[in-house]
Amino acid sequence: MLIKRHVLWAVALCAASVVQAQTPGEWRYSIATGQSDIPPDMRVNFPTIIFSACRSADDFSTGRAFALQTLASSGARCPSSGYLRTQLKSSSKNKGGESLHFVYACDEGKTLSGVALGRVFTTSFSIELESRYSPPVSRVEIIRQTMTGKRVGPCKVVPDADDIKVK
Numbered sequence: 001m002l003i004k005r006h007v008l009w010a011v012a013l014c015a016a017s018v019v020q021a022q023t024p025g026e027w028r029y030s031i032a033t034g035q036s037d038i039p040p041d042m043r044v045n046f047p048t049i050i051f052s053a054c055r056s057a058d059d060f061s062t063g064r065a066f067a068l069q070t071l072a073s074s075g076a077r078c079p080s081s082g083y084l085r086t087q088l089k090s091s092s093k094n095k096g097g098e099s100l101h102f103v104y105a106c107d108e109g110k111t112l113s114g115v116a117l118g119r120v121f122t123t124s125f126s127i128e129l130e131s132r133y134s135p136p137v138s139r140v141e142i143i144r145q146t147m148t149g150k151r152v153g154p155c156k157v158v159p160d161a162d163d164i165k166v167k
Helices: 002-012 040-045 057-062
Strands: 025-033 049-055 080-087 098-106 112-120 124-137 140-153 164-166
Touching: 098 124
Parallel strands: none
Antiparallel strands: 025 049, 025 140, 049 164, 080 098, 098 112, 112 124, 124 140
């Protein structure tokens, strides 16, 4: 469903192009997998992942901070492209920020590819990811995830370290 809507979002949100900067520092990430598309016996294989990463202004401007594979050791495996960031106007129903759209492909699209849509603010973001395994992995073809990030302060973790927790 997200893949079908991404083209409409991209067209509708191209009106503004001013980009606000995210605040560099230590960011806490959470990647949670929706369980509705996962067979019950496979759900244990898709836990919520939580990690911290030290992010620079360049990480945000290039999109590296939002990439599906944000861990240093996996960055080359699943490159992201087509970043489209659009400033959103504030209103009584909308806190402003930016919309974010990009696509990604792991192993040149031979194992997994997808699309991401989200909202970005100076100290937080939330991105919906819809990925397709090709071929399906253990009866799982489509996986929907929510990746959130929140700035927690100055960097305490080593830049590009793989500090990860699974719950």
